[in-house]
Amino acid sequence: MEILIIFTVLFYMLSTAAYFVFLFLQKNYTQRIGYFLILAGFLCHTANIVYCFVKYGHLPVSSFQETLSFAGWAVAGMFLVFQYKFNLKILGIFAAPMVTLIVVLATLVSGESYQTTKIFKNFWLISHVLAIFLGEAAFTLAAGLGVLYLIQENTIKTKKHRFFLKRLPSLDLLDSSGYACIVVGFTMLTLGLITGLVYAKSYWGRFWSWDPKEVWSGITWIFYAVLLHERLTVGWRGRKSAIMAIIGFGVLLFTFLGVNLLLGGHHGEFTK
Amino acid sequence: MENSPNNNKVSVFRCQELLNVAMHDIILIGINHKTAPVELRECIAFSEDESASALQTLSRKPHIKELLLFSTCNRVEVLVVTENKREAIDSTKDYIAEVNKIPRQAFEDALYIHEGDEAVRHVFRVASSLDSMVVGEPQILGQVKDAYRLATEAKVSGVILNRLLHRTFFVAKRIRTETGIGGHAVSISYAAVELGRKIFGSLESKNVLLVGAGEMAELAVEHLIRNKVGDIYVANRTFENGVELARRFNGQALRFEEIADCLKVVDIIISSTGSPDFVITRDQVKGVIRIRRNRPIFFIDIAVPRDIDPQVNRLSNSYVYDIDDLQGVIDENIEDRQKEAIKGERIVDEAVIQFRDWSASLEVVPTIVALRNKLESIAETEIKKTLQSNKIPESDQ
Numbered sequence: 001m002e003i004l005i006i007f008t009v010l011f012y013m014l015s016t017a018a019y020f021v022f023l024f025l026q027k028n029y030t031q032r033i034g035y036f037l038i039l040a041g042f043l044c045h046t047a048n049i050v051y052c053f054v055k056y057g058h059l060p061v062s063s064f065q066e067t068l069s070f071a072g073w074a075v076a077g078m079f080l081v082f083q084y085k086f087n088l089k090i091l092g093i094f095a096a097p098m099v100t101l102i103v104v105l106a107t108l109v110s111g112e113s114y115q116t117t118k119i120f121k122n123f124w125l126i127s128h129v130l131a132i133f134l135g136e137a138a139f140t141l142a143a144g145l146g147v148l149y150l151i152q153e154n155t156i157k158t159k160k161h162r163f164f165l166k167r168l169p170s171l172d173l174l175d176s177s178g179y180a181c182i183v184v185g186f187t188m189l190t191l192g193l194i195t196g197l198v199y200a201k202s203y204w205g206r207f208w209s210w211d212p213k214e215v216w217s218g219i220t221w222i223f224y225a226v227l228l229h230e231r232l233t234v235g236w237r238g239r240k241s242a243i244m245a246i247i248g249f250g251v252l253l254f255t256f257l258g259v260n261l262l263l264g265g266h267h268g269e270f271t272k
Numbered sequence: 273m274e275n276s277p278n279n280n281k282v283s284v285f286r287c288q289e290l291l292n293v294a295m296h297d298i299i300l301i302g303i304n305h306k307t308a309p310v311e312l313r314e315c316i317a318f319s320e321d322e323s324a325s326a327l328q329t330l331s332r333k334p335h336i337k338e339l340l341l342f343s344t345c346n347r348v349e350v351l352v353v354t355e356n357k358r359e360a361i362d363s364t365k366d367y368i369a370e371v372n373k374i375p376r377q378a379f380e381d382a383l384y385i386h387e388g389d390e391a392v393r394h395v396f397r398v399a400s401s402l403d404s405m406v407v408g409e410p411q412i413l414g415q416v417k418d419a420y421r422l423a424t425e426a427k428v429s430g431v432i433l434n435r436l437l438h439r440t441f442f443v444a445k446r447i448r449t450e451t452g453i454g455g456h457a458v459s460i461s462y463a464a465v466e467l468g469r470k471i472f473g474s475l476e477s478k479n480v481l482l483v484g485a486g487e488m489a490e491l492a493v494e495h496l497i498r499n500k501v502g503d504i505y506v507a508n509r510t511f512e513n514g515v516e517l518a519r520r521f522n523g524q525a526l527r528f529e530e531i532a533d534c535l536k537v538v539d540i541i542i543s544s545t546g547s548p549d550f551v552i553t554r555d556q557v558k559g560v561i562r563i564r565r566n567r568p569i570f571f572i573d574i575a576v577p578r579d580i581d582p583q584v585n586r587l588s589n590s591y592v593y594d595i596d597d598l599q600g601v602i603d604e605n606i607e608d609r610q611k612e613a614i615k616g617e618r619i620v621d622e623a624v625i626q627f628r629d630w631s632a633s634l635e636v637v638p639t640i641v642a643l644r645n646k647l648e649s650i651a652e653t654e655i656k657k658t659l660q661s662n663k664i665p666e667s668d669q
Binding site for chain 1: 562
């Protein structure tokens with residue numbers, strides 16, 4: 001559905017513009033416009049995914065283009081949920097450009113589908129894909145909040161560049177919502193890994209095969225597990241937590257893209 | 273049908289009333305912080321009782337039809353509706369000289385006199401705090417409201433001032449909501465509270481430690497209490513003083529040696545001692561970070577020389593603001609307010625034009641009344657004629 005894709009990208013771009021206007025003018029309605037635009041984009045995007053699902057009978061994650069686009073969809077969806085929950089007006093300044101960037105990238109890469117119609121009809125596989133993507137979206141937002149936290153902390157500490165001081169919310173809110181993102185992301189990632197393991201057992205006959213994708217997923221999981229553990233036991237919060245969320249996103253990106261592009265493995269087909 | 277004559281009477285009466293005021297001018301006579309030094313202002317300022325008696329006396333002057341007197345520490349303004357400008361200004365000046373027992377020459381140079389649109393504009397600007405020493409300060413509107421209440425109680429305000437003041441309140445409120453004129457803190461204690469909010473989000477149930485004493489520091493604590501902070505601790509070198517302060521804030525007094533220990537539980541520290549050395553050192557703070565589980569800690573150092581080692585600011589999740597930092601925040605906020613004030617001036621300009629239109633509509637009233645009288649007299653003669661002509665046919669028959 002070419003037209004849906006065009007509208008999706010258009011709405012995301014307009015939303016980005018609206019959020020930038022909001023950053024400078026600080027008018028509440030610009031933020032609302034940005035929110036509704038990204039919502040409109042998300043709905044078009046969802047419609048497109050549903051259309052693909054109905055037409056081909058599987059989630060559209062069988063080419064690099066589709067995978068990227070699906071990731072963008074997940075980030076947009078996660079953002080809408082978090083925005084609704086925390087009313088973090090400024091988060092859009094990170095999320096909208098991020099989503100736009102991802103979907104624009106998706107339109108630029110080649111779009112030849114890998115034919116896996118048979119395996120994609122499995123319940124475990126669909127759960128696996130959904131959970132992983134939503135988890136990754138939550139981690140993306142956590143990294144964004146981490147960046148915002150560092151900016152705001154730097155503003156308060158150095159007592160300069162007060163442009164951001166008025167525009168960003170309190171450190172506490174940035175920190176606690178970042179934490180919430182990581183909790184959600186970690187839960188989703190755990191679910192995604194479990195369903196992935198179950199699927200691997202049913203498809204290949206074993207849970208774990210030391211494939212690079214599996215290894216790096218494990219590393220990502222352990223990374224976030226440590227981050228959460230430290231927060232709960234010794235109270236890692238604020239700056240440290242923000243930096244870790246950003247590093248975690250780097251690890252995640254490598255697991256998502258780097259492994260496929262550099263190391264190969266059994267997920268490689270999806271990014272061809 | 274039964275009511276109509278009555279209604280007619282009321283509207284005629286109302287027209288007459290409007291007719292009376294239509295020919296009058298609005299005059300504003302005043303001094304403020306820009307035109308007069310504090311010595312002169314405090315000499316002329318009216319207390320509330322004095323204002324009430326001034327309203328009584330001035331309103332009895334023959335040329336003063338409506339009156340409002342507004343006096344704060346930064347300004348005295350007399351708003352008068354009159355048909356004879358010169359006489360009204362003269363008698364007001366005389367009254368000020370007489371009641372304060374100072375010669376007219378002493379204050380005449382500091383006085384400004386606005387008429388018509390300019391007077392209206394001035395009232396709008398004053399009430400919206402565009403003319404204040406600290407632009408955007410919120411108290412002034414309340415003070416104008418009080419002055420208006422006094423005037424209505426003394427029954428010295430009339431059609432014009434009632435309308436003008438209601439417009440004033442509307443304009444002031446609009447400027448406050450539509451511009452950022454009252455946006456950010458312009459006092460040390462408020463700036464500290466605002467920064468605290470940027471760190472902690474809500475200040476609710478955050479514990480506060482006051483080290484030393486001093487007007488600014490105590491004011492800051494009061495602002496914090498208004499923001500529903502948790503426990504208050506007071507540490508003072510003289511324990512007795514600490515106890516007394518603690519009682520005032522419903523808090524707990526500490527000995528000076530207990531400060532380091534207290535850092536484990538407090539989130540906001542306001543320090544204002546005369547100590548030549550640092551009262552709180554970097555090592556003391558570093559020592560409690562782990563026990564605090566990295567919860568943020570905010571130091572407000574109002575003392576000169578400083579009480580808190582500036583190195584503390586480099587520790588993670590600790591923030592130190594000294595008096596200069598806070599002043600820097602305030603200076604920027606004032607600049608912002610001045611930018612917003614430009615928008616406020618535009619709203620005032622609009623309102624002045626609207627008010628002028630309303631005044632102009634009053635000037636039409638005499639014509640309407642004259643027209644009405646003319647019509648009524650025509651109607652009367654016509655009725656008479658008709659009645660007579662009714663008789664004529666009768667007599668003819």
